[in-house]
Amino acid sequence: MRLLYFAWVRERIGMAEEEIALPAEVATGADLLAFLKARGENYAYALERPEVIRIAVDHAHADHAAPLGAAREVALFPPMTGG
Amino acid sequence: MAVVSVRIAAGPIDVAAELAAVEGSGDIGAVVSFTGLCRAEGGRLAALEIEHYPGMAEAEIGRTVAAAAARWPLAALRVVHRHGRIRPGETIVVVIAASAHRAAAFAAARFVMDYLKTRAPFWKKEHFADGTAGDWVSPKAEDDAAAAGW
Numbered sequence: 553m554r555l556l557y558f559a560w561v562r563e564r565i566g567m568a569e570e571e572i573a574l575p576a577e578v579a580t581g582a583d584l585l586a587f588l589k590a591r592g593e594n595y596a597y598a599l600e601r602p603e604v605i606r607i608a609v610d611h612a613h614a615d616h617a618a619p620l621g622a623a624r625e626v627a628l629f630p631p632m633t634g635g
Numbered sequence: 636m637a638v639v640s641v642r643i644a645a646g647p648i649d650v651a652a653e654l655a656a657v658e659g660s661g662d663i664g665a666v667v668s669f670t671g672l673c674r675a676e677g678g679r680l681a682a683l684e685i686e687h688y689p690g691m692a693e694a695e696i697g698r699t700v701a702a703a704a705a706r707w708p709l710a711a712l713r714v715v716h717r718h719g720r721i722r723p724g725e726t727i728v729v730v731i732a733a734s735a736h737r738a739a740a741f742a743a744a745r746f747v748m749d750y751l752k753t754r755a756p757f758w759k760k761e762h763f764a765d766g767t768a769g770d771w772v773s774p775k776a777e778d779d780a781a782a783a784g785w
Contacts, residue, residue, distance in 0.1 A: 558686055
């Protein structure tokens with residue numbers, strides 16, 4: 553699965569994107585956040601408040617509880633401030 | 636059927652040209668445009684850097700525009716949003732709604748802006764005039780409230 557990071561999530565993790573093979577038990581967005589948090593200090597810092605992190609699955613907003621399914625691209629980012 | 640257009644621009648937005656692109660049809664009686672500009676913040680700000688999620692930005696604004704076109708009788712709905720480094724006084728976003736009558740045009744333009752603020756994947760970072768990089772702009776609770784009001 554391709555993971556993309558934006559804004560301060562990208563800065564804190566230290567990269568804009570990566571390819572990760574997820575273990576089978578990572579089924580939802582919330583599972584993904586918990587899985588990534590355990591990967592290192594940079595992830596733990598970026599995702600220290602998982603409730604503020606927004607998740608997009610294949611270019612569409614998704615709830616943390618929604619299944620990731622066969623998503624090709626999942627993005628994690630802070631609340632948006634465009635316009 | 637509304638003629639819709641969504642564009643993410645890397646360079647300056649020509650608001651007059653965007654307006655000219657929707658005017659001129661005999662069935663349009665009202666055109667409402669909203670222009671969002673980069674503020675100088677009292678001279679403190681040198682530039683805003685706007686990051687976006689290519690692909691999703693177009694898709695998300697496209698969904699918002701489609702929802703507006705389904706809800707109001709519009710002749711045209713046009714959105715242009717910039718990304719990259721933007722100086723005070725430059726245009727960040729333009730929303731143009733055209734309809735036979737003003738009520739639909741006003742409502743659609745406001746709806747699109749309210750949704751875009753909270754759902755379109757763009758993030759602003761401040762760069763200050765003294766050369767320091769500021770922080771990422773925080774979302775405003777009133778923007779969430781405005782979007783929830785629809």
